[in-house]
Amino acid sequence: MKWDSLEDEPCSLARTVAVIGDRWSLLILRECFLRIRRFDEFQASLEITRHLLADRLKKLVRFGVLRRIPYQESPKRYEYILTQKGLDLYPIIMSIVHWGNIHMVDSRGRPMLHQHKSCGKMFDPVMVCSECGEPLSAKAVHVHPGPGARRPSPVLEQRTKRGLESR
Numbered sequence: 001m002k003w004d005s006l007e008d009e010p011c012s013l014a015r016t017v018a019v020i021g022d023r024w025s026l027l028i029l030r031e032c033f034l035r036i037r038r039f040d041e042f043q044a045s046l047e048i049t050r051h052l053l054a055d056r057l058k059k060l061v062r063f064g065v066l067r068r069i070p071y072q073e074s075p076k077r078y079e080y081i082l083t084q085k086g087l088d089l090y091p092i093i094m095s096i097v098h099w100g101n102i103h104m105v106d107s108r109g110r111p112m113l114h115q116h117k118s119c120g121k122m123f124d125p126v127m128v129c130s131e132c133g134e135p136l137s138a139k140a141v142h143v144h145p146g147p148g149a150r151r152p153s154p155v156l157e158q159r160t161k162r163g164l165e166s167r
Contacts, residue, residue, distance in 0.1 A: 010150035037079040094125040
């Protein structure tokens with residue numbers, strides 16, 4: 001697997017890592033979900049170099065995660081707005097936040113709390129089965145090759161035959 005061609009791999013995780021798999025892209029997405037939209041706001045919030053920020057924003061636009069919208073003509077300036085594809089990354093970002101809230105919080109506690117607008121309660125994200133609604137864990141899932149697999153994984157095939165894929 002070549003790092004520069006992850007987007008061509010027959011693996012959804014590898015393709016996703018090609019888009020959001022570096023720290024700056026993830027932090028830019030965090031800022032987008034916190035309603036930051038303008039280049040200077042990203043730069044001030046993240047303390048990232050202009051070159052690096054421009055590079056990551058271009059990548060996120062190229063992959064259709066962000067849309068560039070002009071908000072000023074002279075000089076021309078843009079806002080970066082999450083597309084539906086970008087909004088669909090929310091569960092991933094929230095899963096990372098949740099992991100950090102469990103494993104990386106210091107004695108001061110969680111840096112941010114999330115409140116559900118509908119019920120007004122603070123919440124932790126939970127991953128559930130789309131079919132039955134039960135909570136999911138790694139041990140409760142079997143993995144099978146899908147139609148987009150280039151070739152079956154020999155390790156996955158052996159585990160599937162032995163019923164060990166949930167290990």
